[in-house]
């Protein structure tokens with residue numbers, strides 16, 4: 001699975017890493033919690049802003065996981081995972097699932113989906129995936145998932161992550177791009 005063009009972590013950064021992170025943080029994203037079931041049947045969950053769509057046919061999505069994440073070995077071994085797109089009301093879940101070595105699923109309402117991955121209640125959307133590829137992404141591993149099933153809440157505001165802080169969106173200020181996106185509103 002996947003390709004490896006370079007060994008991770010070998011190239012010295014030629015610019016300031018804080019400045020680089022700050023520049024990257026100008027790109028506003030949503031927030032997702034990636035969930036899965038590990039080899040010992042344990043529930044896994046990680047907060048991710050690196051979620052993105054990749055392909056419509058086949059239906060592919062991606063996210064990238066820090067090589068230092070405690071859950072990485074279990075994520076690599078999982079038979080599938082779910083992407084839970086958080087709503088503005090789920091900031092607490094975003095914080096909880098970003099904490100290593102904690103009981104992340106205590107009091108978190110969920111059902112289970114493909115490969116027993118937890119589906120978090122109240123999410124704006126769920127994407128249930130099977131692993132499609134893992135790629136070297138430097139100090140991260142890029143996961144590409146093939147979407148088997150999805151569901152959409154159809155209401156609720158997204159949780160937005162921008163310049164290192166959570167935001168909501170002002171739904172009064174919206175305009176369609178002048179590019180024909182085939183997304184029904």
Ligand SMILES: Cc1cc2nc3c(=O)[nH]c(=O)nc-3n(C[C@H](O)[C@H](O)[C@H](O)COP(=O)(O)O)c2cc1C
Pocket residue numbers: 031045046047048049050051064065066068069070071072094095097098099100101161
């Ligand atoms: C808003 C937000 C976005 C995050 N995005 C990512 C990400 O895209 N990739 C990543 O590896 N970690 C990301 N993190 C950090 C991870 O959530 C955190 O390191 C991880 O959940 C630790 O899990 P562990 O128990 O596997 O160590 C993010 C954290 C927050 C609060």
